[in-house]
Amino acid sequence: MTIKDIGQELAGVIGKCDADYVEAHLEESQTSHVVYRGRELDSIGRATAIGGNVRAMVKGGWGFVSFNDLNNLPERVALAVKQARFVGREASQLVAAEPVVATVSVEADRDPVAIPLAEKKQLMDEYNDIIWRTPEIQTSTVGYADSRKQTIFLSSAGSFIEQTRADITLRLAAVAARDGDIQQVGLSVGSRGDFSILQSYHDEVAHMAERAVVLLSAPQIKGGEYTVVLDPVLAGVFVHEAFGHLSESDFVYENERVRRIMTLGRQFGHPELNIVDTATIPGLRGSYQYDDEGMPATRTYLIREGKLVGRLHSRETAAKMNEKPTGNARAINHRYPPIVRMTNTYIEPGVVSLADMVGGIKEGIYAKNWYGGTTSMEMFTFSAGEAYMIRHGKIAEMLRPVVLTGNVFNTLENIDAIGDDLTMNQGGGCGKGGQMPLPVSNGSPHIRISRCLVGGG
Numbered sequence: 001m002t003i004k005d006i007g008q009e010l011a012g013v014i015g016k017c018d019a020d021y022v023e024a025h026l027e028e029s030q031t032s033h034v035v036y037r038g039r040e041l042d043s044i045g046r047a048t049a050i051g052g053n054v055r056a057m058v059k060g061g062w063g064f065v066s067f068n069d070l071n072n073l074p075e076r077v078a079l080a081v082k083q084a085r086f087v088g089r090e091a092s093q094l095v096a097a098e099p100v101v102a103t104v105s106v107e108a109d110r111d112p113v114a115i116p117l118a119e120k121k122q123l124m125d126e127y128n129d130i131i132w133r134t135p136e137i138q139t140s141t142v143g144y145a146d147s148r149k150q151t152i153f154l155s156s157a158g159s160f161i162e163q164t165r166a167d168i169t170l171r172l173a174a175v176a177a178r179d180g181d182i183q184q185v186g187l188s189v190g191s192r193g194d195f196s197i198l199q200s201y202h203d204e205v206a207h208m209a210e211r212a213v214v215l216l217s218a219p220q221i222k223g224g225e226y227t228v229v230l231d232p233v234l235a236g237v238f239v240h241e242a243f244g245h246l247s248e249s250d251f252v253y254e255n256e257r258v259r260r261i262m263t264l265g266r267q268f269g270h271p272e273l274n275i276v277d278t279a280t281i282p283g284l285r286g287s288y289q290y291d292d293e294g295m296p297a298t299r300t301y302l303i304r305e306g307k308l309v310g311r312l313h314s315r316e317t318a319a320k321m322n323e324k325p326t327g328n329a330r331a332i333n334h335r336y337p338p339i340v341r342m343t344n345t346y347i348e349p350g351v352v353s354l355a356d357m358v359g360g361i362k363e364g365i366y367a368k369n370w371y372g373g374t375t376s377m378e379m380f381t382f383s384a385g386e387a388y389m390i391r392h393g394k395i396a397e398m399l400r401p402v403v404l405t406g407n408v409f410n411t412l413e414n415i416d417a418i419g420d421d422l423t424m425n426q427g428g429g430c431g432k433g434g435q436m437p438l439p440v441s442n443g444s445p446h447i448r449i450s451r452c453l454v455g456g457g
C-alpha cells in the first residue's frame, strides 16, 4: 500500500472523530549525504524514512501524536483526540479554511537522492581538493545533503493534499592558519532539488579558500559607527533573523512587549522600504503550494512603503488575532507539529546602483556574506563573512571579519539607499522550536545603512 492509499483509509477515520478538528500528516522520505572533516571522509550514506502524525483540537486544546510506522492509525487518532480533550478548556479558534483536494507534483521528476552516491562524492572530492591545494590551509569541512519527500495532508474538514518536494544543501568551510592565528571562510548554497546547480562552484570554492589565507594578513577594523553597505546575502539574513522572526504571529501573540512594538500601521523605515514573505515563487527553497495546515501559500507584505502592514500566521494565530491567514504553518518533518515559519523573505529592489551607493561614502564599510550571529528581541549581533573599507567612494582594502551590532528598528530606519539588484540566497536554514534546519531562502538588493556600530570579529 502506498502512503496515499493509507491516507485515504485514514480519511474515513478522522472524519468521524468526536473533536472540533483533526488533521493527519503522512510522510515518506529518502535522503543522502556526504560529509568530509578535513581530508577524511566523515560520513556517507542514504536513508529512507516513513512516518506521520495526527493533530486534534478539542475546546482550544491540541493533542499531538507522531509515529515512525503507519500501523494502528485509528488508535493513534483516538489518542490524539484524548490528549486534546485533556488540555482543552476554551473555545477552539481556527480561521476558516476551504477544504482542498490536490496533487502537487511540480518536482516529482527531480530526485537528487537517485543520483549515485559515487557521483556526489566525486564532486565533494573535487571541492575538498581545491580547498587543500591552497597553501596555509589548516582544515576544511564539506557537507552535502539532499532529500526527496512525499507528504499527504488530510483533515476532518475534507482536505486531501499530496505534495512532493526535493531539497539540496551544500556547506563548505576553509580554515587557514599562520603563527597561531586562525581565519575561517564559509560558503552555503542550496537548491530546490536540482543537483546540476551545485556542480559549478569550483571557482567560488577556490576563491573561498584563498580568502581565508588573505584574511591572515588583513588589518583589523577600528571599531565605531560607520556608514555600511550590506551585500544581498548579509542584508537578506538580516531581514530574516533580525526582523522576520518578530513577524511570526505565535511569538507576537505570546509576547506582550513584541505586540506593542509590532503595531500594524507603525512607520519603521524609508517610504521606499518594502519587505515581503512569500512561498509562491517557484523554485525557491522556501516555496510550496500548500502549507502544513493545507492552507494555500500567499504573498505577505510585512513592511510596505516603510510601514508595518502584515505578519505571518497559522490558522490558529490568524483566528486569535483576528487577521487574515497567510499559509505560514510549517513542520520540518512528521515528528513535529506545524508552527508559524517564514518561507522566502526579502527586501524588494529599489533604484540605486551599487556604484552610486558606494560613491557617496567618504569612509565606510562594505560588509558581505553571513558568518553567524545572535538576536535577542530587537537587538542583533551579526558577523559578516567578508568586509572591506570604503574610502572616497571606492571599495578599498579587505578587513578581518567584522561584527555589526544594533537595534533592528533603528537599523531599518537608518536604511537610506536600496539597490536595484535583488538576489535570493538559497543557502539558508532556519531554526525555531527545535525544528531545524527548515528550508527557507532570503534576499535583498544591496542596502546602505547610514549609521551602524561596527567592531572587530
Ligand SMILES: [Zn+2]
Pocket: 240, 241, 245, 429, 430, 431
Ligand atoms: Zn530563522
